[in-house]
Amino acid sequence: xxxxxxxxxxxxxxxxxxxxxxxxxxxxxxxxxxxxxNKVVVVLQLSGGNDGLNTVIPVRxxxxxxxxxxxxxxxxxxxxLTDEVGLHPALTAFKDLYDDGSLSIIxxxxxxxxxRSHFRSMDIWQTASKSNEYLSSGWLGRYLDAQCIGCDxxxxxxxxxxxxxxxxxxxxxxxxxxxxxxxxxxxxxxxxFRDVLKNHGEAHGEAHGEQPVDYLYKTMAQTLSSADYxxxxxxxxxxxxxxxxxxxxxxxxTIASLIFSDINTKVYYxxxxxxxxxxxxxxxxxxxxxxxxxxxxxxxxxxxQNHRFDDVLLFTFSEFGRRVSQNASGGTDHGTANNxxxxxxxxxxxxxxxxxxxxxxxxxxxxxxxxxxxxxxxTILNKWLKADDQKILNGKFxxxxxx
Amino acid sequence: MAVPNxxxxxxxxxxxxxxxxxxxxxxxxxxxxxxxxKAMVKAAAKKPSYINVVSNQLEGLMAGIQEAGRQQxxxxxxxxxxxxxxxxxxxxxxxxxxxxxxxxxxxAQLREKISFFWHGHxxxxxxxVYYQQGLLNAIRQxxxxxxxxxxxxxxxSAAMLNFLNNQQNRKDHPNENFAREVMELFTLGRGNYxxxxxxxxxxxxxxxxxxxxxxxxxxxxxxxxxxxxxLGQTGNWQGDDVLDILLQQKQTARFITEKIYRxxxxxxxxxxxxxxxxxxxxxxxxxxxxxxxxxFTSEWFYDEKNIGAKIKSPVELLAxxxxxxxxxxxxxxxxxxxxxxxxxxxxYPPNVAGWPGGKNWIDSSTLMxxxxxxxxxxxxxxxxxxxxxxxxxxxxxxxxxxxxxxxxKNMKNVGAKTIDADVDWNKYIQAFTKTDRNKLINTLSGIxxxxxxxxxxGVIKSYSDETSRENFIRTATIQIMSTPEYQLS
Numbered sequence: 001x002x003x004x005x006x007x008x009x010x011x012x013x014x015x016x017x018x019x020x021x022x023x024x025x026x027x028x029x030x031x032x033x034x035x036x037x038n039k040v041v042v043v044l045q046l047s048g049g050n051d052g053l054n055t056v057i058p059v060r061x062x063x064x065x066x067x068x069x070x071x072x073x074x075x076x077x078x079x080x081l082t083d084e085v086g087l088h089p090a091l092t093a094f095k096d097l098y099d100d101g102s103l104s105i106i107x108x109x110x111x112x113x114x115x116r117s118h119f120r121s122m123d124i125w126q127t128a129s130k131s132n133e134y135l136s137s138g139w140l141g142r143y144l145d146a147q148c149i150g151c152d153x154x155x156x157x158x159x160x161x162x163x164x165x166x167x168x169x170x171x172x173x174x175x176x177x178x179x180x181x182x183x184x185x186x187x188x189x190x191x192x193f194r195d196v197l198k199n200h201g202e203a204h205g206e207a208h209g210e211q212p213v214d215y216l217y218k219t220m221a222q223t224l225s226s227a228d229y230x231x232x233x234x235x236x237x238x239x240x241x242x243x244x245x246x247x248x249x250x251x252x253x254t255i256a257s258l259i260f261s262d263i264n265t266k267v268y269y270x271x272x273x274x275x276x277x278x279x280x281x282x283x284x285x286x287x288x289x290x291x292x293x294x295x296x297x298x299x300x301x302x303x304x305q306n307h308r309f310d311d312v313l314l315f316t317f318s319e320f321g322r323r324v325s326q327n328a329s330g331g332t333d334h335g336t337a338n339n340x341x342x343x344x345x346x347x348x349x350x351x352x353x354x355x356x357x358x359x360x361x362x363x364x365x366x367x368x369x370x371x372x373x374x375x376x377x378x379t380i381l382n383k384w385l386k387a388d389d390q391k392i393l394n395g396k397f398x399x400x401x402x403x
Numbered sequence: 404m405a406v407p408n409x410x411x412x413x414x415x416x417x418x419x420x421x422x423x424x425x426x427x428x429x430x431x432x433x434x435x436x437x438x439x440x441k442a443m444v445k446a447a448a449k450k451p452s453y454i455n456v457v458s459n460q461l462e463g464l465m466a467g468i469q470e471a472g473r474q475q476x477x478x479x480x481x482x483x484x485x486x487x488x489x490x491x492x493x494x495x496x497x498x499x500x501x502x503x504x505x506x507x508x509x510x511a512q513l514r515e516k517i518s519f520f521w522h523g524h525x526x527x528x529x530x531x532v533y534y535q536q537g538l539l540n541a542i543r544q545x546x547x548x549x550x551x552x553x554x555x556x557x558x559x560s561a562a563m564l565n566f567l568n569n570q571q572n573r574k575d576h577p578n579e580n581f582a583r584e585v586m587e588l589f590t591l592g593r594g595n596y597x598x599x600x601x602x603x604x605x606x607x608x609x610x611x612x613x614x615x616x617x618x619x620x621x622x623x624x625x626x627x628x629x630x631x632x633x634l635g636q637t638g639n640w641q642g643d644d645v646l647d648i649l650l651q652q653k654q655t656a657r658f659i660t661e662k663i664y665r666x667x668x669x670x671x672x673x674x675x676x677x678x679x680x681x682x683x684x685x686x687x688x689x690x691x692x693x694x695x696x697x698x699f700t701s702e703w704f705y706d707e708k709n710i711g712a713k714i715k716s717p718v719e720l721l722a723x724x725x726x727x728x729x730x731x732x733x734x735x736x737x738x739x740x741x742x743x744x745x746x747x748x749x750x751y752p753p754n755v756a757g758w759p760g761g762k763n764w765i766d767s768s769t770l771m772x773x774x775x776x777x778x779x780x781x782x783x784x785x786x787x788x789x790x791x792x793x794x795x796x797x798x799x800x801x802x803x804x805x806x807x808x809x810x811x812k813n814m815k816n817v818g819a820k821t822i823d824a825d826v827d828w829n830k831y832i833q834a835f836t837k838t839d840r841n842k843l844i845n846t847l848s849g850i851x852x853x854x855x856x857x858x859x860x861g862v863i864k865s866y867s868d869e870t871s872r873e874n875f876i877r878t879a880t881i882q883i884m885s886t887p888e889y890q891l892s
Contacts, residue, residue, distance in 0.1 A: 119753065123754060161791070162768060164768050169763070176767045176768075187784055188778060189784060196862060200858070216765065220770060
């Protein structure tokens with residue numbers, strides 16, 4: 001089988017594209033004016049339910065060691081932050097960030113009536129819904145809707161993946177999933193698609209109607225021109241730094257190159273997993289944390305060297321934490337509240353910013369949350385992205401002071 | 404402008420089924436939609452056969468577990484549990500593939516299509532293949548019957564009772580999940596009941612559960628037999644009574660009719676039509692077949708504004724292609740991968756609210772993938788896209804069967820896969836033996852597309868292989884199917 005991989009995304013195709021794009025998309029073709037110091041968010045999703053208690057370790061808590069005779073990480077092995085708090089041994093770069101004032105840790109983040117299904121709980125986090133409410137749009141998608149009324153800029157929110165997460169789908173606008181800017185969609189049929197689009201533009205002009213076919217053509221036009229735009233931007237100032245040759249390393253390298261460009265992107269979304277450690281947790285978490293640690297180390301070093309660390313806020317989340325007690329298979333089962341890391345050169349409140357979980361006050365073996373994740377979202381939307389958090393989150397959630 | 408008969412029939416076949424099949428092509432201009440619908444009803448009248456995909460091995464394992472459970476409350480060994488999960492996972496895949504084949508090949512198109520609607524309406528995630536199989540069969544048996552019976556069968560299925568936590572719903576420790584969803588999503592819709600109604604209804608459902616074989620059991624000992632007031636009616640209600648109260652509400656008929664209208668007719672509601680359909684549905688005591696007949700034999704169903712107005716769901720798209728192009732697919736898992744990438748995996752709805760549908764199917768990634776499928780089938784493209792992991796399915800073990808390579812460098816050399824499809828092109832091409840060569844593209848577009856306009860002849864022609872008539876039909880068909888218009892029905 002011969003794959004005709006044409007370099008469809010190339011300098012010049014942007015101009016060609018403009019000829020047949022409906023007018024409403026032309027505005028989008030204009031160079032995006034991004035002010036220097038564009039504040040961006042990088043979301044790092046730890047899929048599968050990361051075990052928070054072995055991430056931020058209560059090294060002086062007897063209950064922790066009693067409930068986890070095999071899995072508990074000894075104080076001497078943990079990376080020490082304070083007398084009370086240690087990090088997983090693989091997270092050495094996070095210790096450096098902590099010492100540097102570039103790390104905040106929020107403990108006990110969750111939501112009322114927690115759901116223990118991966119899919120459902122992840123939906124709750126991604127849509128910012130209540131646990132008995134079903135939304136078909138994500139919080140970052142609704143951020144796009146709110147920020148971008150009357151314009152079409154799917155590149156404002158980019159996910160480093162082949163498939164777009166619900167978090168990035170709005171009511172009217174969607175973010176865009178790009179695994180590799182060189183290949184937004186690697187297909188042998190690219191030129192056909194471009195001609196189809198061109199033909200539609202010539203025959204019908206501006207997509208005026210609200211018909212589904214207009215929506216499909218609009219999405220197609222956006223996809224093609226975004227592909228051009230993202231690819232060009234990614235080559236403007238590609239980072240020269242070394243990154244680990246892992247999936248997360250590659251993804252953060254792409255993100256860094258885009259941050260250094262003039263792209264209008266405000267949100268980057270990337271996932272790592274699976275943290276679903278029912279069995280043999282130690283090896284699995286160690287492997288994933290090593291990948292995370294090394295990639296974050298390269299990323300933050302790169303941002304600092306390019307004087308952009310102040311403009312970037314990276315945070316981690318997982319759909320739930322895990323149970324306090326270990327199970328019989330050297331692992332842990334699905335739990336509830338969890339901790340979040342926030343990394344930036346521009347943090348306000350730094351370090352471990354609230355109390356560790358109270359292991360003597362559990363709900364049937366699970367942690368009780370003390371911070372709603374929507375407070376974290378509201379803070380980021382309002383203080384960092386300067387967006388209307390109440391509209392996006394359908395309610396008022398008080399702000400935290402990490403930024 | 405009058406809509407031609409052929410287009411009307413195609414419209415009917417796409418909505419009341421999974422699209423026209425190649426062998427139906429000669430009939431499309433001959434018969435009236437009324438005649439075609441009558442034939443569809445007849446073909447769907449037969450009781451559906453029970454789909455059973457569970458292997459003997461799994462049955463043995465399940466029996467062994469029950470035996471062990473009876474003897475002593477012994478936990479499964481890690482190996483046993485792992486094995487059981489794997490077999491359940493495989494079983495649900497088989498169920499998915501089996502049912503998809505029914506959608507493609509069954510003459511009972513109407514039954515499979517309305518079952519597919521109920522599969523989304525009574526959305527249920529459950530990792531036990533026995534239970535999923537039981538629920539699917541309950542749905543297929545009652546899909547064209549009485550909605551009340553269907554509602555009760557589904558409510559008593561092990562899959563739903565487990566999924567909505569009714570096993571944990573006990574006297575003095577009510578779990579309201581089932582009571583809430585049955586009102587919000589299965590009957591009345593949001594805003595038509597109070598929180599107090601949910602609390603009271605939950606008490607009526609206490610004691611409803613299922614045993615390990617998936618049979619419904621009523622556990623009298625944990626049932627709250629006190630008095631409850633649900634939607635203004637007071638009594639010592641049990642679960643069935645509450646379902647009856649819900650069915651007494653005209654709102655239930657309205658809610659279901661509106662959803663059916665959206666699914667089968669148009670995402671944009673015609674309030675008056677829905678209202679009168681709902682009145683009749685209620686008067687006909689929730690007879691589903693009558694409601695469908697009201698819709699598919701009406702004149703307005705064939706109005707221009709309803710034709711080509713819906714975005715096909717991924718399953719409709721995948722089934723529709725296979726009906727028009729008869730094919731044998733030797734690597735079935737590639738179809739599962741496509742379902743995952745496109746966002747609709749049978750038996751894995753996103754949540755109890757089902758697939759939202761409409762524009763929600765479409766984003767940059769899914770649209771481009773949809774338009775690549777025909778080329779993938781024709782071996783001119785490779786599947787180089789990786790779906791997201793589903794931890795509920797994989798239980799932390801990672802994808803044990805990765806049909807798609809995660810391409811980092813170049814799509815040429817890494818083990819990316821095609822869809823191993825063997826298309827019976829002869830059968831398809833024969834349908835056009837009488838078509839004039841210079842009318843071919845027009846004829847093909849007319850059969851494949853439901854939209855008023857399509858991609859111009861010139862574009863299709865310039866991407867088609869003109870070396871022979873056969874090659875021309877084949878490549879033009881592939882290209883017409885690779886357009887935004889083909890996503891609509």
